[in-house]
Amino acid sequence: MTDVLITGSGPTGLTLACDLALRGFAVRVIDRRTEPHHESRGKGLLPASLDVFQRLGVLDTLSTTGITSVVLRKYFDGEHINDTPTDGGLLIGQWQIEAALRDRLAALGVHVEYGSELAGISQDEAGVRAELADGTVIAARYLAGCDGGRSTTRKLLGIPFEGSGQEEPAMVIGDVRAPGLSRDVWHQWFTSEGGGILLCPMPGTDSFQLQASPERDERGESLPPSLESFQRIFDSHARVPGIRLTEATWISAWRVNVRMATRIREGRVFLAGDAAHVQPIAGGLGMNTGIQDAAALGRTLAAALAGPGGEEVLDAYEAERLPVAADVLADTAERYERVVEAVRTPGRGTEVGMSRSVPPAGA
Incomplete structure (x- = not known):
């Protein structure tokens, strides 16, 4: 037993x-x-969790991959508005x-x-x-x-x-690559029409975690997430020409x-x-x-x-x-x-x- x-x-x-x-x-x-x-799923460890992992003997391993500070870069209607530095935990997939x-x-x-x-x-x-x-x-x-x-x-x-x-998803999420997009910041695009898309560079990888408002059809119903849908959402909200999302290794939806x-x-x-x-x-x-x-x-x-x-x-x-x-x-x-x-x-x-x-x- x-x-x-x-x-x-x-x-x-x-x-x-x-x-x-x-x-x-x-x-x-x-x-x-x-x-x-x-x-990538849950991607942030708070100080209390870091204390637990220190006691368990895994914090050093995690710290070699994760990063302790990240800059949130905010855009609105395609324009860069400001940058907000954050710290206090560990960003890691x-x-x-x-x-x-x-x-x-x-x-x-x-x-x-x-x-x-x-x-x-x-x-x-x-x-x-x-x-x-x-x-x-x-x-x-x-x-x-x-x-x-x-x-x-x-x-x-x-x-x-x-x-x-x-029942309706509030967000579509996934892991994607975005060659050509800066990996120095957590990009957060929002628009006056509502909705947005976020791309967070995941440490130790060449991928981003994507979070976005669901794409909707002509009846206003959310469409299932897909790489093609991610790209259309990105083009609509980020308005950054020449960036193509690729290699979606995780595609899902999140409901409240x-x-x-x-x-x-x-x-x-x-x-x-x-x-x-x-x-x-x-x-x-x-x-x-x-x-x-x-x-x-x-x-x-x-x-x-x-x-x-x-x-x-x-x-x-x-x-x-x-x-x-x-x-x-x-x-x-x-x-x-x-x-x-x-x-x-x-x-x-x-x-x-x-x-x-x-x-x-x-x-």
């Missing part, structure tokens, strides 16, 4: 796995995917973060078990039995569901995921969702990261909140595994993190609305969502 079985090998699951393995506990990590992804964590975990003797899909959960006072889609059963003392917003773990537990969401689980512990099973809460992207708090979830859950499980593991010990995680999740949802929703309003004014951009405008609950 393993000490902790972790479902999901994103930043949350891998952070938790490294934390527990470093403490000397037996850990297994399963993922329904067949291999790691290579997508999510796939690079996961790769560094996987390498650290491998050095501790643990490897992600890809192609392993969770299908059933049962538990008693002695532990948890996780049944996989292929019929394999894994016994563990505890299970941590770190398997994303569509969490199978959460669904199998029957835990409600309450909140609101939009503000949801959280009504509870993040069910006996010996816990939820963390997007499995426990999803929120708007403003401020880059999603991945970072998941990393902090993992650090808190690591402390809770270590205390339970090293001691009697009573209810008071196990309840500590939910007592700490559920109020934080609720605050993050409210905060990021407010930040997102601020950004949507700000970009209508020349010279303003995503920087308005980088800090909160109201103190956290209880402060």
Whole structure:
């Protein structure tokens, strides 16, 4: 029987796995995917996450690739308006973060078990039995569901995921190359007609992360994202002749969702990261909140595994993190609305969502 079985090998699951393995506990990590992804996704680490990664021994690796400051270059109706320098964190692609964590975990003797899909959960006072889609059963003392917003773990537990969401995408996103475009700044183009496109140079690569308003048809309905659509959006908003977007290695769409689980512990099973809460992207708090979830859950499980593991010990995680999740949802929703309003004014951009405008609950 393993000490902790972790479902999901994103930043949350891998952070938790490294934390527990470093403490000397037996850990297994399963993922329904067949291999790691290579997508920029969440691309910014905040100081609190850097502190966690320093303790885990991966910060030096990440720092050799990521950059600590970036200039936001704002354009409006095709004209360069101003530049805004920002710092205080680390700009780096999510796939690079996961790769560094996987390498650290491998050095501790643990490897992600890809192609392993969770299908059933049962538990008693002695532990948890996780049944996989292929019929394999894994016994563990505890299970941590770190398997994303569509969490199978959460669904199998029957835990409600309450909140609101939009069916229509608010943004199309992807990773592209843009030969000839300066990689010294994060380009942010907006127009008086509404909408815009952002191209952020990803460190350690020759690609940009693209974020843009969806292209719409004659009926006003959003068109599915594609490289061809990205180019038309770029031509419409950036108005930079001669730049052709190429090699789209990631194409997706993002919808506004503000949801959280009504509870993040069910006996010996816990939820963390997007499995426990999803929120708007403003401020880059999603991945970072998941990393902090993992650090808190690591402390809770270590205390339970090293001691009697009573209810008071196990309840500590939910007592700490559920109020934080609720605050993050409210905060990021407010930040997102601020950004949507700000970009209508020349010279303003995503920087308005980088800090909160109201103190956290209880402060």
